[in-house]
Amino acid sequence: MNRIKKVLFTAITLSALMLSACGDTSGSSSNDVKAAPVNKSAAVYFSRVGNTDFPGDIDAVSSASLNYVNGELKGNAQLMAEWIADEAGCDVFEIVSEESYPADYNETVDLAKKEQGENKRPKLKQAFDNISDCDTVWLVFPNWWADLPMPVYSFFEEYDLSGKNIYVFITHEGSGYSSTIETIKELEPDANVVEALSVKGGSVPGEESSIRDYVKKQLG
Numbered sequence: 001m002n003r004i005k006k007v008l009f010t011a012i013t014l015s016a017l018m019l020s021a022c023g024d025t026s027g028s029s030s031n032d033v034k035a036a037p038v039n040k041s042a043a044v045y046f047s048r049v050g051n052t053d054f055p056g057d058i059d060a061v062s063s064a065s066l067n068y069v070n071g072e073l074k075g076n077a078q079l080m081a082e083w084i085a086d087e088a089g090c091d092v093f094e095i096v097s098e099e100s101y102p103a104d105y106n107e108t109v110d111l112a113k114k115e116q117g118e119n120k121r122p123k124l125k126q127a128f129d130n131i132s133d134c135d136t137v138w139l140v141f142p143n144w145w146a147d148l149p150m151p152v153y154s155f156f157e158e159y160d161l162s163g164k165n166i167y168v169f170i171t172h173e174g175s176g177y178s179s180t181i182e183t184i185k186e187l188e189p190d191a192n193v194v195e196a197l198s199v200k201g202g203s204v205p206g207e208e209s210s211i212r213d214y215v216k217k218q219l220g
């Protein structure tokens with residue numbers, strides 16, 4: 001992480017930790033609330049990687065905080081969602097904004113702040129037709145400015161998840177959940193919203209087994 005990012009996230013982390021008791025700076029955390037039985041589920045995620053047109057020659061420095069799996073660039077939330085789906089034997093749906101975010105990290109940080117200030121609902125690229133068949137959604141997204149990325153708000157506006165379990169997984173650089181659980185409960189008042197796991201970005205690759213174990217446990 002370069003110096004600007006470090007300064008930004010130190011500031012974000014301090015303010016977010018003051019605002020929320022959910023913050024954690026360790027690898028992962030969870031509460032152990034059990035939801036209704038999981039029969040048919042889907043892993044839904046938003047990640048910077050799938051929402052960015054990176055140049056083909058992205059170098060090692062600018063991609064230092066990204067993951068390469070078998071030569072493929074993957075986001076932290078994406079990795080988490082793929083392990084969850086593999087464990088649950090379910091489909092994966094990616095939340096993708098029609099308009100890509102800039103490849104430059106700091107430009108994305110600024111644009112995300114602007115979108116948040118405007119309470120924007122970016123139009124989503126693809127529809128999740130079979131969501132009504134699912135009783136459970138494993139939702140994974142990165143903390144963006146102590147909040148949900150705005151395309152995740154668009155997802156909640158497009159789909160009514162009433163009566164479903166929503167297991168919320170977040171990845172972050174120190175803020176943990178901030179107040180995202182409360183926000184999701186407001187957006188989906190008739191869903192069973194469960195705080196699942198909060199995983200710090202750099203710790204994601206090392207948390208595969210704890211993420212898989214968590215899902216296994218919910219499947220009973």
Ligand SMILES: Cc1cc2nc3c(=O)[nH]c(=O)nc-3n(C[C@H](O)[C@H](O)[C@H](O)COP(=O)(O)O)c2cc1C
Binds near residue numbers: 009013074175
């Ligand atoms: C626009 C933007 C805003 C962010 N805001 C925060 C924040 O407020 N608090 C925090 O802990 N991390 C913040 N982060 C860091 C990401 O949550 C973290 O790096 C995450 O692991 C990235 O997941 P991804 O690879 O799936 O996109 C932000 C990152 C971006 C790009």
